[in-house]
Amino acid sequence: MTKEVQKKSKHTSINTNKRNLSIQFSLDGFSFCITNSETNEIIHFSEYVFKNTLATPEVLLEKIEHIFSIDTELQHDFNEVEVIHQNNLAALVPTKYFNEEELTTYLNFNIKTLATDFITFDEVTQLDAKNVYVPYVNINNYVFQNFGEFEYKHHSTVLIDKLVENTKNTTEKHFFVHVTKNQLDIIVLQENKLLFYNNFPFNTKEDFIYYILFTAEQLGLNPDEFLLTFLGDIEEESEIYKITYNYIRNIDFIKNKNPFFKDEDDFSPHSNYILVN
Numbered sequence: 001m002t003k004e005v006q007k008k009s010k011h012t013s014i015n016t017n018k019r020n021l022s023i024q025f026s027l028d029g030f031s032f033c034i035t036n037s038e039t040n041e042i043i044h045f046s047e048y049v050f051k052n053t054l055a056t057p058e059v060l061l062e063k064i065e066h067i068f069s070i071d072t073e074l075q076h077d078f079n080e081v082e083v084i085h086q087n088n089l090a091a092l093v094p095t096k097y098f099n100e101e102e103l104t105t106y107l108n109f110n111i112k113t114l115a116t117d118f119i120t121f122d123e124v125t126q127l128d129a130k131n132v133y134v135p136y137v138n139i140n141n142y143v144f145q146n147f148g149e150f151e152y153k154h155h156s157t158v159l160i161d162k163l164v165e166n167t168k169n170t171t172e173k174h175f176f177v178h179v180t181k182n183q184l185d186i187i188v189l190q191e192n193k194l195l196f197y198n199n200f201p202f203n204t205k206e207d208f209i210y211y212i213l214f215t216a217e218q219l220g221l222n223p224d225e226f227l228l229t230f231l232g233d234i235e236e237e238s239e240i241y242k243i244t245y246n247y248i249r250n251i252d253f254i255k256n257k258n259p260f261f262k263d264e265d266d267f268s269p270h271s272n273y274i275l276v277n
Contacts, residue, residue, distance in 0.1 A: 017037075017077075017079055018036055018037050018038055018079065019034055019035070019036070019037065019043075019076060019077075019078050019079060020034070020035045020036075020037045020078060020079055020080045020081070020082075021033075021034055021074075021078040021080070021081045021082070021147070022034075022035070022081075022082045022083075022084070022275055023081070023082070023083045023084065023143070024083075024084040024086055024155065024274060024275045025060065025064065025083075025084075025085070025086065025136075025139060026085075026086035026087060026155075026180065027050075027053050027054040027055075027056075027057075027060055027087070028049070028050055028053050028054075028180060028181040028182060029047065029048055029049040029050050029181065030047075030048045030050075030060075030063065030064055030067060031045070031046060031047040031048065031272065031275055032045075032046055032073075032074065032275075033045050033272075033275050033276060034073060034078075037079045037080065042258070042276065044073055045267075045272070045275075045276070046071065046073065047267075047272070048063075048067055049181070050063065053181070053182060057136040057138055057139065058138065060136065060139065061136075061138050061139060061142060064139065064142065065142065068146065077147075078147060080150075080151075081143065081147045081150035081151070082150060082151045082152065082153070083139070083140065083143055083150055083151070083152040083153075084152070084153055084154070084155050084158060084274060084275065085133065085135045085136060085139075085152060085153070085154050085155065086154075086155040086180070086274075087133070087134070087136075087154075087155075088111070088183060088199045088201065089107070089111055089133055089134040090107075090110075090131055090132065090133035090134075090154050090156055090199070091106045091107050091109060091110045091111075091131075091132050091133070092124070092129050092130070092131055092132075092156075092194075092197060093106050093121075093129060093130045093131075093132055094128065094129050095128045095129055095130060096128070098121075098129075098130045100121070103119040103120070103121065103132050104117075104119060106132045107119060107132055107133075107134070111134075113134065117134050118134065118135065118137045119132060119133070119134055120132075120133065120135060121133070122153050122154055122157040124157055124160055124161060125161055126160065126161045126164035126165055126192070127160065127161075127164060127193075127194055129194070131154050131156060131157045131160075133154040133156075135152060135154070140152060155274055156185060156197065156199065158274050158277075159178055159185060159187065159273070159274050160187060160194065160197060162273070162274070162277050163176055163187055163189060164189060164192060164194070167189050167192075168192055170191070171190070171191055172190070172227075173188060173189070173190045173195070173219075173221070173226060174187075174188065174189045174190065174227075174229065175187075175188050175216070175221065175226055175227065175228050175229065176188070176189070176228075176229050176230075176231065176254070177212060177228060177229070177230050177231075177232075177234075178231050178232045178273070178274075179230065179231070179232035179233050179234040179240070180232055180233055181233060182201055182202060182203065183199055183200065183201050183202065184199070184200050184202060184208065184211060184212075185197070185198075185199050186198055186199075186200070186211065186212065186215050188215070188219060195219065196215060196218075196219060198215070202240075205239045205240045205242075205243045206243070208240045208243065208244070209240075209243045209244055209246075209247055212228070212244065212247075212248070213247060216248075223247050223248050223249065224249045225249070225250070226248075226250065227250045227251075227252060228244070228248050228250065228251050228252070229251075229252050229253065229254050230251065230252070230253050230254070230270065231253065231254040231270045231271075231273045232270070232271060232272075232273060233271060234270075235268060253268070253269070253270040254270045254273060255269075256269040256270055256273065256276070256277070258276050258277060
C-alpha cells in the first residue's frame with residue numbers, strides 16, 4: 001500500500017521550459033518537487049509513503065514506474081532535473097585523505113559492498129570533504145530514459161551543505177536530528193565545521209533515543225543544556241519526540257524559511273527539508 005499526499009501552489013500554469021524537477025527517493029518512499037526555474041517558487045509537491053520498507057532497489061523501481069505512469073505532474077518535459085538518493089550507503093572523507101581510486105575502501109569501513117556496486121562521490125561544498133556513496137543505478141537509468149541528462153546527489157550531501165550554510169557566523173554548537181521513517185541522521189556543527197555526522201537505523205523509540213544520547217555523551221554534551229533541533233518526519237505528538245523530551249531538556253524544530261508548507265495540515269514546516277530547500 002502507498003499513501004499519497006500532495007500540495008500545489010496557486011500558480012501552476014507556467015510554460016514547460018520554466019519547470020525544474022527535484023526527486024528524492026528511498027526504500028521507504030518517493031517524493032518530488034516542481035519549481036519555477038525563473039523565480040525558484042515551488043509550484044507542486046507530492047509525497048508517496050510506502051507502508052513497508054521495500055526489500056530492494058528493484059522493487060523500488062517497480063513502484064516508481066507505476067507512480068510515473070499515473071502521476072501526470074511527472075509527465076512533462078523539464079528544464080532541469082535533480083535526483084536525491086536517500087540511503088545509508090555513504091561515508092564522508094576529508095579531501096586531504098581522499099583518493100578517487102579508493103572509493104570501495106572508504107565505504108568498506110561502514111558497509112559491506114559488492115563487486116558489482118557502482119560507487120561515486122559528491123563534493124560537499126560547505127566543507128573540505130567528499131561524500132562517497134552507492135547510488136541506485138537502476139533508478140538513475142530510469143530517470144535518464146525519461147528526461148535525459150540530470151544531476152544526482154546523496155541526501156546527506158544536501159543536508160550537511162544546507163545546515164552548514166544556515167548556521168554560518170554562529171559560535172555555538174548545533175545538534176540536528178533529521179528523521180525519516182526508519183532512520184535518523186545526526187549532524188553536529190560548530191563555527192562552520194562538522195563535528196559529527198552519522199546515519200542510524202531505528203525500529204523502536206528506545207533505539208531512537210539511544211543513538212541521540214550516545215552521540216551527546218561522546219561529544220561531552222549535557223542533555224540538560226544543549227539544544228536539539230529536529231527536522232524531517234517527526235511531530236510533538238509522536239512517541240519518538242516524547243521519549244526524547246524525557247531526556248533532552250531543550251528541543252526545537254528547524255525554522256524553515258521556505259513558506260510553501262506554512263499553515264498546511266498535511267506537511268509541517270520542518271518536514272521535507274532536503275527536497276524543499
